[in-house]
Amino acid sequence: MRRSRGSNTPRSRSFNTPSPAETALRYLLLLFVLLLVVGPFLWQLSTSLKGPTEDVWSATPHFLPDHPTVDNYLKVADTIPVWTYAANSLVVAGIAIFGNVVGCTLAGYALAKLRFRGVRLVFGLLLATLVLPGEATVVSQYVTVRSLGLADTLTGVALPGALSMLNVLLMRTAFAAVPPELEQAALVDGANVRQRLWHIGLPNVRGMLSVIVIFTFIGAWDDFLWPLIVLNDPQKYTLTVGLQYLNGTFSANPRLIAAGTMIAFLPIVVVFAVCQRFFFKGVEEGAVKG
Amino acid sequence: MTHRRWFTPWLLAGPALIWLAVFNLWPAANTVILSFTNAKPLGGGRFTGLDNYQRAFSDDQLADALLNSVIYLLICLPLLTVLPLLLALLVQRRLPGITFFRTAFYTPVVASAVVVALIWGWALNDRGLINGVLRQTGLADSPVPFLTDRWLLLLSAIALTTWKGLGYYMVIYLSALANVGRELHEAAAVDGAGALRRFLHVTLPGVRPTMVLVSVLISVSSLRVFSELYVLSNGTGGPGGRDMSVVMLIQMYSRGFTGHLGYASALSLLLFLITLGPMLLLTRLNRKAA
Structure with a gap:
């Protein structure tokens, strides 16, 4: 963005700097979207590392594999x-x-x-x-x-x-x-x-x-x-x-x-x-x- | 610039000109020619006049495909015009780590539609994560047939296309926002305009041309949908083959013993004419703006 470090007049700085509350809200939203967008890929990655004894279907799946294995990649x-x-x-x-x-x-x-x-x-x-x-x-x-x-x-x-x-x-x-x-x-x-x-x-x-x-x-x-x-x-x-x-x-x-x-x-x-x-x-x- | 030998430019542009002729201009012309024949993947190719076009008129599957395209467009258009703009506003401000978020939000765009559809297909499965959550929270007693119901399958594909497209249009908006005058924003802020009013009166008019462009891009791409529907329905086109897009029909008729390249070409020409609509609208709007 062009809201760069170059313009350092006091007014533009105050305009630029968001309040802590706004920053927190922004990060919260960013994390929410991150979960929505990257979550499915991570979940798939986790599934690919799960062993045959681990349940991959259950409604509350373990996000992290209990016994991580690369067997699936070989199989x-x-x-x-x-x-x-x-x-x-x-x-x-x-x-x-x-x-x-x-x-x-x-x-x-x-x-x-x-x-x-x-x-x-x-x-x-x-x-x-x-x-x-x-x-x-x-x-x-x-x-x-x-x-x-x-x-x-x-x-x-x-x-x-x-x-x-x-x-x-x-x-x-x-x-x-x-x-x-x-x-x-x-x-x-x-x-x-x-x-x-x-x-x-x-x-x-x-x-x-x-x-x-x-x-x-x-x-x-x-x-x-x-x-x-x-x-x-x-x-x-x-x-x-x-x-x-x-x-x-x-x-x-x-x-x-x-x-x-x-x-x-x-x-x-x-x-x-x-x-x-x-x-x-x-x-x-x-x-x-x- | 000067060059000593007259053929130097032709030598340099030569490969590109060959590709232009063989893989762009000729296929375009040949599509028209083929559409008047009964060419099959395994030979044939007699001139049959308007047979293919007559067949298209009475093709129920094509009617379904066109209806699907209209529904696709009507849902994708508002969602993908608005949500990516909001996302762009969220990642526009230079907070620490923002590059990570921008890159992460773009990952679904660079992933293959096949990969994305396989992941979502599994999540939407009868025994998949989404049905599991629905059952656990008591929202559904029996599995919701996301992938086996004619309309739910279409809606699932639309959701997938929307999810995958967010990052793409976000980047286009981000680029446009970089060009919206910061001074205007500051001036409005000094005059006491709140965030919402600044959005409505400064940001929105600033990105309006981009919104027009984005909605044309969305329209064209929702007419060109293929992979999502193909993978989610496992190539079948859903119950009774009713969840097909025009491109899926083209693919279906371009292969195997039941294939019909002539008819597939007629469908291709139809697809081209439909996508021309939004593009002509864009040039019209641009001319008006200028």
Whole structure:
């Protein structure tokens, strides 16, 4: 927020400093929402650590496991190849991140910094793709992937999202914000396009690039509808599809399902917790407009 | 900026242009083409004129899905327009530890809808936590059929979508609040305006454009619902398959021996046209504001 330490006039300080009662009320509300929002995840984590003798169904369940065990994480792998699924999800996310970082950087730079015929048409077409909901094209997307011979493959899952038009537009915006004077100086020194992109462009768009990496990872890791349509072979499932498969087949043991959901959930939380400062920095500057 | 070779920009934008053509423009066009054929997941694809559209008109399941979408929208829209704004006001003030709360409130957003639906599906189960609590407190004698009743299942999915969306729209509001003039707030406070009046006369007008944007985003996303309904109903679409969304129908018709890609494409086109409504409304409102 911009209620920063900078403005230290007495009046703004008194306006800023809430009364102890207000602060207490705020924390109370914050904790209440925290319980509501994070509680279900913690409860699931706890269930995944409970042994077979512990009751997970009772109306007043013990929140903490009496005999914490990682057995469920080992056993879920006997039921479905959960680590293969995790690896599959990782492969899909890896392809998507690579494609978006390279492809969107190059295209974003060209659109923002190089003048060429047709640049406005390309920009217009990119914008037009944004009104198209992804769900409305999954069918024809599937037909395309199938005709490329990639139905029921992880490449087929990863390929359509490996270069997102939204990310091209975001990189274009990021490059456009780099002051042209920087490049002009390099141009005088005889730098070519590759050198200017590498030495002047890239260092100035690292923030946007990291946001794209985080959200491409989250998007690919969490995706459900598209891999569900492309994949048939249970060995090739990604984690989300595999979890739904587990739920449908062996709904009897909630401890195993809990362990499975945690395998899908924890990497995302770690990635987001580590990277959240990039994200919220943009928010505080009023940069996220939806 | 200058570049020595005329094709440099095309080289840089090349991959993005290929993806634009193959995975965005062509699928959009192909959806229209396919919708006039009887293409099946396992071959076929004869031109059948308006057959698919005629079929859509008399499809009871589609009528149910559209009704579900309307209910989804009517409930999600007010809840997700107001609650995240209140949440944003709660986490706006820089109290110690506020970054932790902001990050925590965003976790349901980064979690996969499958993970979230599995957790809630278990809690809403006949023997689950929520029914257990209801029975212990004497609010219900027999288990409430949250997941097996046509309307309760829909409401459960709506609750889940709302819960998962809180953090997402909170961040958008947080970004907007950062841009609402602090000076105005102070001036109003000096003039003796209480917290409620400051909210009504300073904050609310300041975030009104964002509220419009948020409600459009909510409308579009409640028309695109898939994972919540799919996982909560275990892929069945509830009793009699009446708890489906349009996207669930698209998924259903895009697979297997009973699949019908032509009909799924007609439904996709329908989905696109429906989501266009809120977006056109937004551009209209924006133009009026400007």
